[in-house]
Amino acid sequence: MLLIECPWCGPREEPEFHYGGQAHVVRPADPAALSDADWAAYVFLRDNPKGVFAERWCHTAGCRRWFNVLRDTVSHRVLAVYRMGETAPAVDPALVEGAR
């Protein structure tokens, strides 16, 4: 079970949270101008790295706020937690198992 640090409430166990998939997927500025392929990419195509993944979580059983997490998808280690709208902090590569 993951121990996730909510930026507002502190460390809580995983069942308190809801997973939101990849973070920082930008909504198209001009949706009407998009081709079918661009739409497919926006709606369906996602990163699926073996290593560091920037993802969203919602603290559904707590403050109910969304936030971002950098997590290693091989060790499950939570590498950083940051608020919506912030950019991902740099991570120490020595902590990442997936990249090795």
Added chain:
Amino acid sequence: MTRYSIWSLARNALSHHADWPRQWRSPAPRPAYDVVIVGGGGHGLATAYYLAKEHGIANVAVLEKGWLGGGNTGRNTTIVRSNYLWDESAALYELSLKLWEGLSKDLNYNVMLSQRGVLNLAHSLGDVRAGRRRAEANRLNGIDSVWLEPEGVKKVCPPLNTSASLRYPVLGSTWQPRGGTARHDAVAWGYARAADARGVDIIQTCEVTGIRRDPDGRVAGVETTQGFIGAGKVGIVAAGHTSVLAAMADIRLPIQSHPLQALVSEPIKPVLDCVVMSGAIHVYVSQSDKGELVIGAGIDGYNSYAQRGSVHVLEHQTAALCELFPVFARLRMMRTWAGIVDVCPDASPILGKTPVPGLFINGGWGTGGFKATPGSGYVFAHTIARDEPHPVAAPFALERFTTGALIDEHGAAAVAH
């Protein structure tokens, strides 16, 4: 290849089973092949077998980073059925089930297919409507599904708690008598032995680390931990690692990798002679020939490559199990494990060509691809050999995410496999 038969069994019994020949060779890789299959699970091995058998293409290598069947093939809960909703899926899974029915004979290998029947329970009005609709759709496609009212469910499965006092009472169920289970390892080994006998090279502990392309963009071969291996065509059949392999050829996919866990109980006397699945309260169970209950449920929510999940998911599924079968409440659990499943947004696989000429993908089977192993290999071999999709595979091409022609099988797949 020595044929297995009652005579070979008797002959080898005389020598205390010490003289059985190896089931397949372990050759060093050749410099190049007509086709290289990445991934030595059931789907990859079946693809190689049908390439050799149906299309006369035997200059094929199957490259496996670990050991044969050590991925999801050897980790799955072995439920086989074909009761999917849409025509496209019905065609694919029913083709598979038909192949299953002749597989032990075809491979000369006992895959222990046990058609003990599969129940998919309904616990709400929505479930009932979806279940009835699916059973009717199945019958229009010639699949042996029926709808059972609670009394009928109880008849098929006496230990199941069908009382109205359940938190989520059983309001009915679909029933596919031809569904059941098979022996997972035997499927990998049987296909490996039969493919090897037709000349396919099976190379274990050989991880693909890159996909090399010609200057004109066509696939040229694969970089591996045992050096470069040339290939006219490459098929990616890597289940949980599909995205990782595709990224080697700069292809992004609509796939996310998740852990899927299962667990088995201590062995007990025969008590459950069919497969029971509940997509709504998240548990499914069957009893193995050894007597263990084999129990599974849904994926862990987060992306992962760790073959490890969280304990609260197991807690949830065992709670659901005890509600449905109070008689199991005091059983001890022996082992838990996880595989990494490649989940698609519409719960259907991706099967076919890619934007890179000579590169093919067979993945996205997610939580439910074991049942499709023979059919998947059959249509994928055709797709690779002819360089055009087999008619049954065509709707499952990657392009469906651009055209919007998704094949939504969440109802049939969900927790269920």
